[in-house]
Amino acid sequence: SEAIVSCILQQMLCELIYGNTALNFSEDNIIANTMKFISENYKNPLSVEDMARQASMSKFHFSRQFKRQTGYSPYEYLTKCRIDKAKHLLKKTSSPIKDIAFQVGFESESNFIASFHSKTGMSPNKFRKLPF
Secondary structure, three states: OHHHHHHHHHHHHHHHHHOHHHOOHHHHHHHHHHHHHHHHHOOOOOOHHHHHHHHOOOHHHHHHHHHHHHOOOHHHHHHHHHHHHHHHHHHHOOOOHHHHHHHOOOOOHHHHHHHHHHHHOOOHHHHHHOOO
């Protein structure tokens, strides 16, 4: 995904600039594993505490490391995963928007629509009607 590629590029650039000492590879692997965990569990209610617990870190340390390595806060990344999956479902299915909202882990249709509009600049219905 775009976030994983971004994370890898950032790690490579840091390594070029600062050398190997700038990266803590064990924490990098933990964050990569947590990104995988999020992408596999985005449908479920997930809190930053849940993600930090999965990574065996305090939520504050986890949040800092996640943001440093990915450019996203854990919650932003979770929302991005949900919106990306929703985009796919909007284009590939004729499911009602309300159903898609719940399928991708949002607690309400209105929360989904607001988040989708905030991230894409358009409503889910308008996105669905785009010709691509």
